[in-house]
Amino acid sequence: MDGASNTTISAAEGLLRALKRRGIDYVLANAGTDFAPVIEALVRAAGRKDAIPRFITVPHENLAMAMAHGYYQVAGKPAGVMVHVTVGTGNTICALMNAARDNVPLLLMAGRTPLTQDGHIASRSAPIHWGQENFDQGGITREYTKWDFELRAGQPVDEIVGRALDIALSEPRGPVYLTLPREVLANPHKDSATPLPATEIATPQPSALHIDTLAGWIAAAEFPLILTSNLGRDVAAVGILAELAERHAIPVAQPHASCVNLPASHPFNLGHAGTELLAKADLVLVVDCEVPWYPRYAAPRADAKVVHLGVDPLFERYPHRAFTAQLAITGSSRIGLQLLDESLKARPAQRAAADRRRAFVAEFKTAKAAQLAATVERARGEKPIRYSYVGACVHDALPKGGIVITELGVAADHFGLEDPGSLLAVSIGGGLGFGLGASLGAKLAAPDRMVVSTIGDGSYMFGNPTPFHLVSRAAKLPTLTIICNNGRWQAVESATRVVYPDGAAAHAEEMPLVELQPSPEFTKVAEASDAWARRVDDPAELPRAIDAALTAVAGGRQALLDVRMEHGTR
Numbered sequence: 001m002d003g004a005s006n007t008t009i010s011a012a013e014g015l016l017r018a019l020k021r022r023g024i025d026y027v028l029a030n031a032g033t034d035f036a037p038v039i040e041a042l043v044r045a046a047g048r049k050d051a052i053p054r055f056i057t058v059p060h061e062n063l064a065m066a067m068a069h070g071y072y073q074v075a076g077k078p079a080g081v082m083v084h085v086t087v088g089t090g091n092t093i094c095a096l097m098n099a100a101r102d103n104v105p106l107l108l109m110a111g112r113t114p115l116t117q118d119g120h121i122a123s124r125s126a127p128i129h130w131g132q133e134n135f136d137q138g139g140i141t142r143e144y145t146k147w148d149f150e151l152r153a154g155q156p157v158d159e160i161v162g163r164a165l166d167i168a169l170s171e172p173r174g175p176v177y178l179t180l181p182r183e184v185l186a187n188p189h190k191d192s193a194t195p196l197p198a199t200e201i202a203t204p205q206p207s208a209l210h211i212d213t214l215a216g217w218i219a220a221a222e223f224p225l226i227l228t229s230n231l232g233r234d235v236a237a238v239g240i241l242a243e244l245a246e247r248h249a250i251p252v253a254q255p256h257a258s259c260v261n262l263p264a265s266h267p268f269n270l271g272h273a274g275t276e277l278l279a280k281a282d283l284v285l286v287v288d289c290e291v292p293w294y295p296r297y298a299a300p301r302a303d304a305k306v307v308h309l310g311v312d313p314l315f316e317r318y319p320h321r322a323f324t325a326q327l328a329i330t331g332s333s334r335i336g337l338q339l340l341d342e343s344l345k346a347r348p349a350q351r352a353a354a355d356r357r358r359a360f361v362a363e364f365k366t367a368k369a370a371q372l373a374a375t376v377e378r379a380r381g382e383k384p385i386r387y388s389y390v391g392a393c394v395h396d397a398l399p400k401g402g403i404v405i406t407e408l409g410v411a412a413d414h415f416g417l418e419d420p421g422s423l424l425a426v427s428i429g430g431g432l433g434f435g436l437g438a439s440l441g442a443k444l445a446a447p448d449r450m451v452v453s454t455i456g457d458g459s460y461m462f463g464n465p466t467p468f469h470l471v472s473r474a475a476k477l478p479t480l481t482i483i484c485n486n487g488r489w490q491a492v493e494s495a496t497r498v499v500y501p502d503g504a505a506a507h508a509e510e511m512p513l514v515e516l517q518p519s520p521e522f523t524k525v526a527e528a529s530d531a532w533a534r535r536v537d538d539p540a541e542l543p544r545a546i547d548a549a550l551t552a553v554a555g556g557r558q559a560l561l562d563v564r565m566e567h568g569t570r
Contacts, residue, residue: 009041009044009188009189010037010040010041010185010186010187010188010189011037011151011157011184011185011186011187011188011189011190012037012038012040012041012185012186013041013044013045013050013189014157014158014189014190014191015038015041015157015161015180015185016038016041016042016045016050016052016053017045017050017051017052017158018157018158018161018162019052019053019080019107019161020051020052020053021051021158021198022158022161022162022165022198023077023078023165023198024053024078024079024080024107024165025053025054025077025079026053026054026055026056026071026079026080026444027053027054027055027056027079027080027081027082027109028056028058028064028065028067028068028079028080028081028082029055029056029057029058029064029081029082029083030057030058030059030060030061030064030082030083030084030088031057031082031084032083032084032085032087032088032111033084033111033125033126033128033129033182034084034085034110034111034112034113034114034180034181034182034185035082035084035111036122036182036186037122037182037185037186038082038185041185042055053080055082056444056471056475057471057474058467058471059464059466059467059470059471060091060464060467061081061083061088061089061091061092061095062091062092062094062095062433062437062462062463062464063433063436063437063440063463063464063467063468063471064081064083064092064437065081065092065095065096065098065099065106065108065437066095066098066433066434066435066436066437066438066440066441066463067079067437067438067440067441067444067471068080068081068099068104068106068441069095069098069099069102069104069106069427069434069437069438069441070405070424070437070438070439070440070441070442070444070445071441071442071444071445072104072105072106072441073102073104073233073259073424073438073441073442074403074421074424074441074442074445074446075444075445075446078104078105078106078107078165078168078169079106079107079441080106080107080108080109081106081107081108081109082109082110082111083108083109083110083111084110084111085110085111085112085113085132085137086110086113086132086133086134086137086140087132088110088111089108089110089137089140089141089177090140092108092141093140093141093144093431094431094432094433094462095431095433095434095437096108096141096144096145096175096431097144097427097429097430097431098426098427098429098430098431098434099144099174099175099427100144100145100174100175100317100429101290101427101428101429102230102233102258102427102429103172103173103174103312104173104174104175105165105168105169105173105174105175105176106168106175106176107161107164107165107168107175107176107178108141108145108175108176108177108178109177109178109179109180110137110177110178110179110180111179111180111181111182112137112150112179112180112181112182112184113128113129113130113132113133113181113182114129114181114182114183115181115183115184116183120183120186121183121186122182122183122185122186123183137150137179138150138177138179141175141177144174144175145174145175145176145177146167146168146174146175146176147163147164147167147168147176147177148176148177148178148179149163149164149177149178149179150178150179150180150181151178151179151180151181151184151185152184153183153184153187154187154190155190156190156191156192157189157190157191158191158192158195158196159192159196160178161178162196162198162199164176164178166199166201169201170201171201171203171204171311171312171332172311172312203331203332203335204311204330204331204332205331205332205335206309206329206330206331206332206335206336206339207329207330207331208339210327210329211329211336211339211340211343212343213327214285214307214309214327214329214340214343215340215343215344215347216347217283217305217307218248218250218283218285218340218344219344219347219348219349219350220350221281221282221283221305221353222282222353222356223277223280223281223282223283223353223357223360224250224281224282224283224284224285225250225251225252225253225274225277225278225280225281225283225284225285226241226245226250226251226252226253226284226285226287227252227253227254227255227275227278227284227285227286227287227289227292227293228241228252228254228257228261228286228287228288228289229254229255229256229257229258229261229288229289229290229291230258230259230261230288230289230290231259231261231287231288231333231334232257232258232259232260232261232262232420232421232423233258233259233288234332234333234334235420235421236334236420237333237334237337238260238261238262238263238420239420240334240337240338240341241261241262241287241337242262242263242266243341244337244340244341244344245262245266245268245269246266246267246268247341247344247345248341248344248349248354249268249354249355249357249358249361250268250285250357251268251270251274251277251357251361252266252268252269252270252274253270253271253272253273253274253275253277253278254269254270254271254272254274254412255272255275255289255291255292255293256272256291256425256428257271257272257412257413257423257425258412258423258424258425258426258427258428259420259421259423259424259425260417260418260419260420260421260422260423263417263418263419264413264415264416264417264418265416265418267358267361267362267365268361269365270361270364270365270368271368271412271413272411272412272413273368273413274364275292275293275298276298277364278293278298278299278300279298279299279300279301281300281301281304282301282303282304282305283304283305283306283307284300284304284305284306284307285307285309286306286307286308286309286313286323286325287308287309287310287333287336287337288309288310288333290315290318290321290428291428292323293323295322295323299324300324305326305327306323306324306325306326306327307325307326307327307328307329308323308325308327308328308329309328309329309331309333309336309337310330310331310333311330311331311332311333312330313325313328313329313330314328372388372413372414375388376388376389376392379539380539380540381539381540382539383537383538383539384537384564384565384566385536385537385539385542385563385564385565385566386539386565386566387409387410387411387414387484387565387566388410388411388414389539389542390409390410390414390454390482390484390542390563390565391410391411391413391414391415391416391454392414392416393542393543393546394410394415394452394454394482394546395414395415395416395417396543397543397546397547397550398450398452399450399550401419401422401448401449401450402422402449402450402451402452403421403422403423403424403442403446403449403450403451403452404417404422404423404424404452404453404454405423405424405425405435405438405439405442405451405452405453405454405455406423406424406425406426406435406453406454406455407425407426407432407434407435407438407453407454407455407456407459407463408426408432408435408455408456408458408459408484408490408491409435409453409454409455409456409459409482409483409484410454410484412425424438424442426459432458432459432462432463433459433462433463433464434459434463435453435454435455435459435460435463435481436453436455436459436460436463436464436465436468436481437463437464437468438453439451439452439453439479439481440468440471440472440475440477440479442479443477443478443479444475444477447477450480450550450553450554451479451480452479452480452482452550453479453480453481453482454482454484455481455482455483455484456483456484456485456486456490457483457484457485457486457487457516457519457522458489458516460481460483460522465522465525465526466525466528466529469525469526469528469529469531469558470529472529472531472558473529473530473531473558476556477558478552478553478556478557478558478559479553479558479559480546480549480550480553480558480559480560480561481526481558481559481560481561482546482560482561482563483522483560483561483562483563484563484565485519485522485562485563485564485565486565486566487515487516487517487519487564488514488515488516488517489513489514489516490514492513492514493511493514496511496514519564521535521562522535522560522562523535523560523562526558526559526560529558530557530558531557531558531559531560532548532549532552532553532557532558532559532560533559533560533561533562534548534549534560534561534562535561535562535563535564536561536562536563536564537564542561542563545561546561549561
């Protein structure tokens with residue numbers, strides 16, 4: 001025990017050791033009065049040179065959660081988040097919903113108002129210790145966590161931390177919540193009698209029998225179609241999908257892609273636009289895709305066979321989700337696609353049907369590429385600046401190995417990214433404020449890679465920009481933030497026009513509740529934390545501005561571009 005007996009260290013010190021032993025390298029923390037034992041433990045552990053996580057001060061809980069989200073998606077391992085009792089927990093909920101919907105296994109820890117009024121060194125000592133107590137603190141998070149628990153006096157901390165992380169990392173993965181009363185943290189530490197080793201959690205295996213059934217259906221199909229949004233979060237799955245699609249001539253469409261599921265140049269990558277081919281497909285394979293189509297606009301053919309594949313193919317935590325499925329296969333999508341490829345290789349090929357698909361998809365992709373190229377070319381000299389043009393400029397300037405974060409900024413298709421793991425997009429949970437924190441988390445996980453985020457002006461404000469710029473500077477995590485500033489809630493306006501396409505609001509001179517005007521000078525917010533910052537109004541200036549900003553980031557200084565954008569769709 002690093003030269004100390006169990007009776008000489010606190011439960012808080014035992015907690016720090018247990019976190020590190022179970023693979024938590026970073027804890028993103030926003031402290032309160034409940035942190036006194038943790039702060040004491042950090043100083044004592046540093047004096048003994050104990051192996052403990054690095055704690056980073058993050059002055060808003062929403063930002064801390066988004067950092068943990070981005071960190072996991074790049075590092076592939078969870079981070080810890082520690083917040084102040086009920087009020088801090090309340091501030092995490094928006095980002096906690098995103099993490100739950102994205103199956104991010106983070107460990108959210110919160111202090112618990114002291115249990116006692118007197119009689120203990122950690123008893124209540126401020127008015128808030130009465131006002132911040134809940135009957136059921138864990139209930140605040142229960143809708144979006146897999147497990148919640150409160151550490152009790154005398155319990156071995158390593159057992160509790162181990163169980164929390166085992167549950168977080170079991171499929172389908174997700175957040176867990178642990179509350180920590182101040183007195184319990186200040187008590188003497190007790191290890192379990194027999195320390196438990198880290199648990200190896202087996203990857204769920206798809207049914208080989210049902211994969212063979214799927215292979216038979218695909219082999220007999222004239223136009224099979226794969227739909228995926230999130231497969232590429234497992235970067236090892238991208239190459240498997242690429243080989244499967246190419247070998248068997250299966251086009252892949254990506255509704256609201258959250259990552260690189262196929263390289264942009266792949267011959268069967270149809271991008272987001274490919275969903276318009278749904279009515280053509282006689283076999284639809286939905287892989288890691290919460291919303292494969294919008295039933296109000298489109299649906300598969302009545303005679304089409306539809307199969308869903310993933311560790312949670314029915315998305316059981318979504319209260320209402322009704323998409324047709326003749327077959328749902330539970331298990332790792334990566335392994336399922338490997339098995340599917342093998343099964344298809346063993347079947348006689350329908351060469352004529354495959355050749356027809358290759359010709360059709362090539363023509364489709366050529367037309368879409370020409371359309372996008374023409375749009376970008378027109379945008380080079382037109383004001384206001386267009387989203388597709390911003391995406392093209394980022395694509396041209398992004399260094400090899402760069403990571404792009406996007407939150408209601410540029411659409412995934414417009415970046416033209418090739419490398420697995422090079423894109424992180426906002427969760428369909430819709431909790432705004434993801435982009436800023438995710439960029440810091442990505443940089444924390446990959447300090448040698450360039451990180452660029454494109455976010456809407458509303459998302460920038462929701463992302464807690466002052467804490468974001470402070471943490472970027474203090475923790476030496478420089479990134480480039482590009483604000484796609486259209487001065488409005490575009491999603492709100494679009495939704496109103498969908499519901500009332502010819503309504504009074506659609507014809508109003510100014511639609512209520514959507515304008516964010518006059519837009520602040522966001523550069524001044526960034527400059528307050530010594531960021532390199534510039535406003536861009538002229539499209540001709542954008543490539544040079546991005547190059548200058550990237551140079552600043554490469555030199556260790558965060559950068560921000562406030563790009564004044566078009567109103568309208570992305």
